[in-house]
Amino acid sequence: MSSNYLDIIRPGINTTFQDKGRDHLYHIGIPFSGAMDNRNYLIANKLVNNNLDSAVIEFAYQGPHIKYSGEKINFAITGDVIFLIKKKDTEIEGKCYESYLIENGDEINIISTNKSVYGYLALGGEFDLKFQWNSCSINTKANIGSNDGKKLDVGQRINLKKINSNKDIKKTNYINTKIENIRVIKGTNFDYFSEEGKKIFYEKEFTVSKLSDRMGMRLEGPKIDNVVNTNIKSEGLIKGVIQVPADGNPIIMLSDHGTIGGYPKIGVVASVDYDRLVQMCPGSKIKFKEINLSDAETLFKLYEMETQNLLSQI
Amino acid sequence: MIKNISNLGDAALYCDFGNEVNKSINSQVIKYFKTIKEKKFEGINNLTPSYNKLIISYDLKKTNFKELKNYVENINPEDSIDINSKKLEIPVCCHENFSMDIKRLEQILKLSREKILENFLNKEYFCYMTGFIAGMPFLGDLDENMRAQRLETPRVKVPKGSVALTEQFANIYTFESPGGWNILGNTPLDIFDSSKEDKPNLINPGDTVIFKEITLDQYKNYNE
Numbered sequence: 001m002s003s004n005y006l007d008i009i010r011p012g013i014n015t016t017f018q019d020k021g022r023d024h025l026y027h028i029g030i031p032f033s034g035a036m037d038n039r040n041y042l043i044a045n046k047l048v049n050n051n052l053d054s055a056v057i058e059f060a061y062q063g064p065h066i067k068y069s070g071e072k073i074n075f076a077i078t079g080d081v082i083f084l085i086k087k088k089d090t091e092i093e094g095k096c097y098e099s100y101l102i103e104n105g106d107e108i109n110i111i112s113t114n115k116s117v118y119g120y121l122a123l124g125g126e127f128d129l130k131f132q133w134n135s136c137s138i139n140t141k142a143n144i145g146s147n148d149g150k151k152l153d154v155g156q157r158i159n160l161k162k163i164n165s166n167k168d169i170k171k172t173n174y175i176n177t178k179i180e181n182i183r184v185i186k187g188t189n190f191d192y193f194s195e196e197g198k199k200i201f202y203e204k205e206f207t208v209s210k211l212s213d214r215m216g217m218r219l220e221g222p223k224i225d226n227v228v229n230t231n232i233k234s235e236g237l238i239k240g241v242i243q244v245p246a247d248g249n250p251i252i253m254l255s256d257h258g259t260i261g262g263y264p265k266i267g268v269v270a271s272v273d274y275d276r277l278v279q280m281c282p283g284s285k286i287k288f289k290e291i292n293l294s295d296a297e298t299l300f301k302l303y304e305m306e307t308q309n310l311l312s313q314i
Numbered sequence: 315m316i317k318n319i320s321n322l323g324d325a326a327l328y329c330d331f332g333n334e335v336n337k338s339i340n341s342q343v344i345k346y347f348k349t350i351k352e353k354k355f356e357g358i359n360n361l362t363p364s365y366n367k368l369i370i371s372y373d374l375k376k377t378n379f380k381e382l383k384n385y386v387e388n389i390n391p392e393d394s395i396d397i398n399s400k401k402l403e404i405p406v407c408c409h410e411n412f413s414m415d416i417k418r419l420e421q422i423l424k425l426s427r428e429k430i431l432e433n434f435l436n437k438e439y440f441c442y443m444t445g446f447i448a449g450m451p452f453l454g455d456l457d458e459n460m461r462a463q464r465l466e467t468p469r470v471k472v473p474k475g476s477v478a479l480t481e482q483f484a485n486i487y488t489f490e491s492p493g494g495w496n497i498l499g500n501t502p503l504d505i506f507d508s509s510k511e512d513k514p515n516l517i518n519p520g521d522t523v524i525f526k527e528i529t530l531d532q533y534k535n536y537n538e
Contacts, residue, residue: 024359024360026362026371027360027361027445028445028449029448029506032360132508143489143508185321188322188328234443235362236363238326238360238369238371240323241322260364268323268326271324271374296324297374300324304375
């Protein structure tokens, strides 16, 4: 029996364990999964002195309310998140990007994300989780990963198998930037669409629909007219692919996406913008901006250097 | 052979083997897939073979389009490569409890239930690819007179084990999922088993599948 554990008082809307994800499995139909916003996932682990590939608790919109039992431990929350820390006689509002010490009986109540979707809760230690294909990431559609592949539920107890001896308090003054323009690379079926449709894709605004989850983000807006064929022979997908089915509304593939699909691909989101794309909540406006491959590669390199810089300063 | 390699976004290669769907093109795709997988090139995250395409996604921190394209262009899969094909018999029960779209198929195909089953069962189908959902096999080719379009409105929930048809293909829903294929029956076999990490899929690309009919009683007793 572990003496350090969490009890879930309220699970939140879509709370799962996530880590770096799993690869080399697309050919059997298993997607990458992993933390949606990779940068915030890494920062969360760094703030509590964890290995960068440790599992964290990812939540969307409303987060979990948990009670901690055990020895003193660090925790940190990243994203744009409103949360409370309840100790014996006090309740304070916590700040993202700072680590805190909690002890036996303390509670963390994650109220909600603020104009964003995902937040991350890291604890200074290792959760006791089942790994499948080298990852504990939960894929609720295929029921793969830790917790029987299901999201966290009320009344559950989660054990820690190890807690960090280094309990240094850390802080960074990172601020999530929001973007309106999502940079995209032309898709392999770009020419399936009418001249008017192509213009609409790059010039008009789209709205993120409520029907968005870890599998995909559906957009609403002016219809993109397909003049060649509304179906293709099913073929492989990757995250960030923008498919346009017959109804003319684009769908962006996200981390738990189906591994193959048969709708024409109008574009692919540049890797540099993925972390910020997934944080756009329903009702947000999106405009697509075309960039070429070499610019996309350079921009990603810069983004990655920035991430490494951020991490090295923590 | 690969006809053209282009980029799918900034982190994947799109290898195009042509537009037709046939065994010979698909076997080429599978050979490339197996050869590249075997070589474990640093930076490749995933290989997704389909009817006539191979998508190779990579870690942009470790490699890039130019380097990987050059690498793939210089690969020559040998003809002798074992595409490791098995022949599998899949029990399927076509009792009315399971064959949810039989009436629709009778209408579209203008064939009786008996004729549809006769055309479908006891024939060899080739597994072109697996995916969409974990372990789902795409099998072909159905006879010309057995080809129906997808449902206009897909079902929100297709039961696990459903054996279904669309166009020249049959598939099996490895777990409950949304889907728009025409459901003909159900298999009691576990086609995908995530507890078998080294071999979660019963059916793999290149395999041959034959559907054998079982009765409702046999279905019910199958896993006992």
